[in-house]
Amino acid sequence: MKNRHAPLLACALAGAIAAVFAGQAIAAKPAADAAQLPVIQAQLTAPPLVPAPITRKSPAKVVIDLEMVEKEMRLDDGVTYNFWTFGGTVPGSFIRVREGDTVEFKLKNHHSSHMSHNIDLHAVTGQGGGAEATFTLPGRETQFTFKALNPGLYVYHCAMPPVAMHVANGMYGLILVEPEEGLEPVDKEFYVMQGDFYTEGENGEKGLQGFSLEKGIDEKPTYVVFNGSVGALTGDNALEAKAGEKIRMFVGNGGPNLVSSFHVIGEIFDKVYVEGGTKYQENVQTTLIPAGGSAIVEFTADVPGNFVLVDHSIFRAFHKGALGILKVDGEDRPEIYSHQQHDIEYPEGEPQGSQYK
Amino acid sequence: MERKPLPLLAPAIAAVLAIGPALAGAAGPAAGARDPSIAWQAIPGGQFRSAVRFEEATATLPVASFQLMARPVTNAQFAAFLQRQPQWRRDRVPAVFSSPGYLGHWATPEEPGARLDPDAPVVHVNWYAADAFCREQGARLPDFIEWEYAAAADATRADARGDRQWRLRQVNDGTPNAPDAAPDAAPNVYGVHGLHGAYWEWTGDFSSLLGQGDRRGQDDGDALQFCGGSALAFNDAADYGVVKRFVLLSALQPGATLGNLGFRCARSQP
Numbered sequence: 065m066k067n068r069h070a071p072l073l074a075c076a077l078a079g080a081i082a083a084v085f086a087g088q089a090i091a092a093k094p095a096a097d098a099a100q101l102p103v104i105q106a107q108l109t110a111p112p113l114v115p116a117p118i119t120r121k122s123p124a125k126v127v128i129d130l131e132m133v134e135k136e137m138r139l140d141d142g143v144t145y146n147f148w149t150f151g152g153t154v155p156g157s158f159i160r161v162r163e164g165d166t167v168e169f170k171l172k173n174h175h176s177s178h179m180s181h182n183i184d185l186h187a188v189t190g191q192g193g194g195a196e197a198t199f200t201l202p203g204r205e206t207q208f209t210f211k212a213l214n215p216g217l218y219v220y221h222c223a224m225p226p227v228a229m230h231v232a233n234g235m236y237g238l239i240l241v242e243p244e245e246g247l248e249p250v251d252k253e254f255y256v257m258q259g260d261f262y263t264e265g266e267n268g269e270k271g272l273q274g275f276s277l278e279k280g281i282d283e284k285p286t287y288v289v290f291n292g293s294v295g296a297l298t299g300d301n302a303l304e305a306k307a308g309e310k311i312r313m314f315v316g317n318g319g320p321n322l323v324s325s326f327h328v329i330g331e332i333f334d335k336v337y338v339e340g341g342t343k344y345q346e347n348v349q350t351t352l353i354p355a356g357g358s359a360i361v362e363f364t365a366d367v368p369g370n371f372v373l374v375d376h377s378i379f380r381a382f383h384k385g386a387l388g389i390l391k392v393d394g395e396d397r398p399e400i401y402s403h404q405q406h407d408i409e410y411p412e413g414e415p416q417g418s419q420y421k
Numbered sequence: 422m423e424r425k426p427l428p429l430l431a432p433a434i435a436a437v438l439a440i441g442p443a444l445a446g447a448a449g450p451a452a453g454a455r456d457p458s459i460a461w462q463a464i465p466g467g468q469f470r471s472a473v474r475f476e477e478a479t480a481t482l483p484v485a486s487f488q489l490m491a492r493p494v495t496n497a498q499f500a501a502f503l504q505r506q507p508q509w510r511r512d513r514v515p516a517v518f519s520s521p522g523y524l525g526h527w528a529t530p531e532e533p534g535a536r537l538d539p540d541a542p543v544v545h546v547n548w549y550a551a552d553a554f555c556r557e558q559g560a561r562l563p564d565f566i567e568w569e570y571a572a573a574a575d576a577t578r579a580d581a582r583g584d585r586q587w588r589l590r591q592v593n594d595g596t597p598n599a600p601d602a603a604p605d606a607a608p609n610v611y612g613v614h615g616l617h618g619a620y621w622e623w624t625g626d627f628s629s630l631l632g633q634g635d636r637r638g639q640d641d642g643d644a645l646q647f648c649g650g651s652a653l654a655f656n657d658a659a660d661y662g663v664v665k666r667f668v669l670l671s672a673l674q675p676g677a678t679l680g681n682l683g684f685r686c687a688r689s690q691p
Contacts, residue, residue: 146596146598175680176680178595178596178681179595179621179665179668179669180668180669180672199672201669201672201673201677201679202679202680202681203522203679203680224668225655225658225664225665225668226658226661226664226665226668229592229661229665272598274592274593274598275592275593276589277589277592277659277661278585278589281659
């Protein structure tokens with residue numbers, strides 16, 4: 065018999081113990097009052113779509129089915145990456161529940177996954193945000209239930225060690241907990257989430273690109289994108305609205321490293337629910353979205369045009385991909401914005417410039 | 422049968438392992454049925470600083486000299502084992518050692534079939550069957566630290582972990598993009614292939630990797646306060662190849678099978 069070494073116990077791993085060895089004991093306790101609630105299967109959406117607003121006026125038991133899938137997808141033209149996803153997309157499926165709901169969360173890990181994953185929802189009050197209850201091996205499903213106590217727009221992400229790698233590979237998304245009174249009606253809602261990616265090759269280098277741990281640790285991303293790839297929100301994929309429509313964007317930042325200076329060129333946010341919380345600021349040009357945080361921005365598209373979503377840390381927008389388009393169709397309103405009215409030469413005054421002595 | 426029924430907790434496995442050598446010696450006909458296609462490589466022991474923070478908290482831990490299979494057990498080798506030990510066929514294995522996915526991808530209970538490479542590592546094998554295979558060979562599954570010790574080597578160095586570029590490539594361990602995933606990838610300095618390959622591999626002590634059962638309750642309060650700090654379990658949280666493998670193995674139950682989990686055997690030096 066050789067020496068046997070027992071590793072030191074620590075956080076997420078302690079959670080795993082509970083899940084693995086005490087699974088039966090901890091699973092058998094449904095919330096006492098949940099039995100009377102109507103049961104609703106949540107309809108999840110892929111970005112940039114958002115599930116319909118909740119019209120219920122009372123709590124429900126909401127069942128969420130989410131599958132984690134590792135898959136090679138496009139990161140840029142001619143560039144692919146092995147993304148790890150919640151629901152097959154980056155960011156992951158959008159989840160919408162109501163304050164006071166009891167949420168039964170079922171998490172599957174696809175049989176083809178190469179390793180275990182879990183989920184930490186920032187909307188959860190409880191150990192690990194659910195991570196300790198969802199240590200999910202490939203081919204398995206885990207389940208836990210939480211009560212959505214606090215309204216707001218929350219990030220969820222994988223918290224399996226090495227956490228940074230799981231997040232860097234795209235394992236994040238948003239869950240909205242609508243306040244009991246609901247959100248003010250709008251004409252269009254969109255789901256936009258920023259993320260930074262670290263590839264072995266340089267930006268634009270073709271082919272399947274591996275994850276660069278070195279660049280991740282150095283916080284030097286090769287790509288900074290909205291909705292998982294360069295061009296996910298441009299060209300044929302641009303967001304679309306009509307002039308006069310009121311627009312709400314649920315904006316998240318998965319990180320793993322960068323903080324976003326979120327801005328829409330040519331628009332002013334009438335309201336920003338700062339950090340995804342309850343209070344709003346009015347008349348905002350650029351809002352700061354922390355890694356692992358969010359904001360709800362609202363504005364009316366008063367005039368037509370192509371409005372450009374950017375991270376105003378602006379090299380990221382023009383060199384790393386953090387750029388999207390909101391295409392607004394409709395009638396011009398010259399009293400608000402005239403377009404160019406002239407382009408003429410004007411007389412030079414006192415000569416200036418380096419060519420003069 | 423000396424095996425313990427489910428749930429197989431750490432102390433139980435330790436007990437099984439402790440009597441392992443005696444069992445193998447007493448196995449009679451089984452011990453004579455060693456597979457000549459298995460190549461063994463000697464791993465000279467030494468002091469080792471694991472990336473995992475073991476509770477001894479000493480800088481280095483001793484690893485005794487041992488032998489390790491040069492390659493993971495293949496489909497062909499496992500099919501041959503089933504010929505000799507048909508009680509481990511998926512249609513005959515006792516329920517207590519069975520699991521839904523056990524060899525479920527094979528064409529028949531006896532053969533992997535034409536769609537699988539006979540020389541590829543066998544996967545979807547649970548711990549019980551892997552353990553039985555190794556016992557039949559007069560061997561055992563390696564401990565995690567033995568795997569880590571052998572896997573610290575590259576083609577020329579016994580401990581190449583100081584080479585950051587070499588180590589960073591191990592983030593892809595367990596996937597087809599892993600550094601040793603190609604069948605023709607070079608062996609390490611011990612002549613062992615595929616330790617950083619496309620497949621995870623069982624260790625004998627997988628279920629004790631999170632500490633022993635009787636310590637869990639009392640440590641719970643403190644350990645959980647470190648939430649978000651799972652890196653605390655590691656001396657080197659940037660050794661992603663080790664961290665990923667450790668985390669995956671630590672969550673397995675002995676009946677688990679995965680499409681990228683195989684095994685190889687080790688044997689202690691006489």
